[in-house]
Amino acid sequence: MGVAQSVRGSYLDLIDARRDELIALTQDLIRIPTLNPPGEAYLEICEYLAERLKKRGFEVQLLRAEGTPGDSDRYPRWNVIARREGGVPGKCVHFNSHTDVVETGKDWTKDPFGGELEDGKIYGRGACDMKGGLAASIIAAEAFIDARPDFAGAIEISGTADEETGGYGGVAWLAEQGYFDPSRVQHVIIPEPLNKDRICLGHRGVWWAEIETKGHIAHGSMPFLGDCAVRHMGAVLQEFETTLYPALANKHTAMPVVPEGARQSTMNINSFHGGQAEPEADFTGFPSACVPDSCRMVVDRRYLIEEDADEVRQEIVDILDKLTSERDRFSYELRELWQVSPTMTDEDAPVVRSVSKSIEQVLARKPEYVVSPGTYDQKHIDRIGRLKDCIAYGPGILDLAHQPDEWVGVDDMIDSAKVMALSLEDLLGA
Ligand SMILES: [Zn+2]
Numbered sequence: 001m002g003v004a005q006s007v008r009g010s011y012l013d014l015i016d017a018r019r020d021e022l023i024a025l026t027q028d029l030i031r032i033p034t035l036n037p038p039g040e041a042y043l044e045i046c047e048y049l050a051e052r053l054k055k056r057g058f059e060v061q062l063l064r065a066e067g068t069p070g071d072s073d074r075y076p077r078w079n080v081i082a083r084r085e086g087g088v089p090g091k092c093v094h095f096n097s098h099t100d101v102v103e104t105g106k107d108w109t110k111d112p113f114g115g116e117l118e119d120g121k122i123y124g125r126g127a128c129d130m131k132g133g134l135a136a137s138i139i140a141a142e143a144f145i146d147a148r149p150d151f152a153g154a155i156e157i158s159g160t161a162d163e164e165t166g167g168y169g170g171v172a173w174l175a176e177q178g179y180f181d182p183s184r185v186q187h188v189i190i191p192e193p194l195n196k197d198r199i200c201l202g203h204r205g206v207w208w209a210e211i212e213t214k215g216h217i218a219h220g221s222m223p224f225l226g227d228c229a230v231r232h233m234g235a236v237l238q239e240f241e242t243t244l245y246p247a248l249a250n251k252h253t254a255m256p257v258v259p260e261g262a263r264q265s266t267m268n269i270n271s272f273h274g275g276q277a278e279p280e281a282d283f284t285g286f287p288s289a290c291v292p293d294s295c296r297m298v299v300d301r302r303y304l305i306e307e308d309a310d311e312v313r314q315e316i317v318d319i320l321d322k323l324t325s326e327r328d329r330f331s332y333e334l335r336e337l338w339q340v341s342p343t344m345t346d347e348d349a350p351v352v353r354s355v356s357k358s359i360e361q362v363l364a365r366k367p368e369y370v371v372s373p374g375t376y377d378q379k380h381i382d383r384i385g386r387l388k389d390c391i392a393y394g395p396g397i398l399d400l401a402h403q404p405d406e407w408v409g410v411d412d413m414i415d416s417a418k419v420m421a422l423s424l425e426d427l428l429g430a
Contacts, residue, residue: 036102039077059085098377148428188378198368210297211320213230349391
């Protein structure tokens with residue numbers, strides 16, 4: 001048995017020996033109900049993580065993202081960053097997990113905050129997205145530190161707020177403060193539930209906008225005296241159906257997006273409002289007869305690395321301008337709401353190579369490289385932090401995220417923790 005072989009074997013044993021600890025840690029994290037919105041129990045989970053990691057020699061900082069969206073004294077946006085220096089200088093590997101979970105919704109057969117273990121699965125809101133991943137990364141880091149206390153460089157573990165609502169009180173804020181500066185952190189792994197044999201290199205772009213068509217109010221019995229904003233919007237929709245949607249379906253990407261249906265440009269119509277506001281649920285009267293003078297539609301356009309945001313915007317503007325010239329009294333306003341650029345880490349990047357090699361060692365198969373259809377905190381690490389060596393890799397089945405009876409498999413967490421520990425050995429062990 002060679003040296004590399006025995007080092008590898010020892011990590012696998014060290015992780016296996018921590019199975020009960022991994023289960024208990026995951027259960028503890030699930031039992032802290034960090035619902036977002038509104039942003040419950042962030043301080044509690046940060047203090048829990050701080051206490052655990054301090055005992056293992058990490059230096060810990062609790063940081064409140066004061067003044068970010070949603071932050072208030074009732075719902076403060078707390079984040080935790082723990083850093084453990086090795087014996088000699090070197091690179092820093094950072095594991096970033098969001099601590100927030102989405103609402104539970106209906107149809108649960110388990111207690112959403114019970115952390116129940118049954119047949120090798122731990123149930124609860126956030127089990128797979130992503131407290132299981134957070135627990136696996138902690139166990140991996142601790143096993144690595146025990147085996148190699150004088151490693152080269154540093155390990156960081158963060159628990160951050162608000163990923164489910166855009167990450168502005170979490171990773172975006174930390175990146176603005178310089179915590180993801182490439183001079184400080186060199187490799188980032190985000191243990192989101194992408195399955196233990198897949199490496200997520202990045203995500204598609206996002207462009208959200210609100211389109212408003214204008215009309216003129218009049219009595220509904222004489223609509224010819226007014227101008228119906230909803231009919232104008234109908235013309236926009238028709239143009240989308242006949243020209244835009246077929247064009248989007250023809251834009252294919254080299255990004256390995258999963259599921260396959262997202263390997264092209266897509267656009268969702270998020271909402272549509274025209275005419276009178278919806279009455280309150282308990283209102284028993286009738287609507288009045290009016291011609292709508294405004295109609296608003298929010299579109300959620302997801303775009304590819306081969307496109308850019310200006311092009312995406314221009315496509316919509318061209319349609320609206322065409323209607324302005326063709327259609328009597330058509331006028332519109334376009335308000336851009338949100339934009340995120342697509343990002344994709346190179347397959348040859350150091351963190352990708354290390355994790356890929358480790359997956360082959362643990363699972364005896366080559367990893368699958370994927371790209372996420374939606375965005376996650378990598379956007380802030382890339383755009384604000386300017387840190388490119390970043391992936392998402394973690395246990396759990398993505399389809400279970402946000403579902404009732406969400407669970408994470410203990411074996412999957414064990415395998416992922418082994419991959420993470422071997423990756424640390426590869427990046428910091430020398
Ligand atoms: Zn997540």
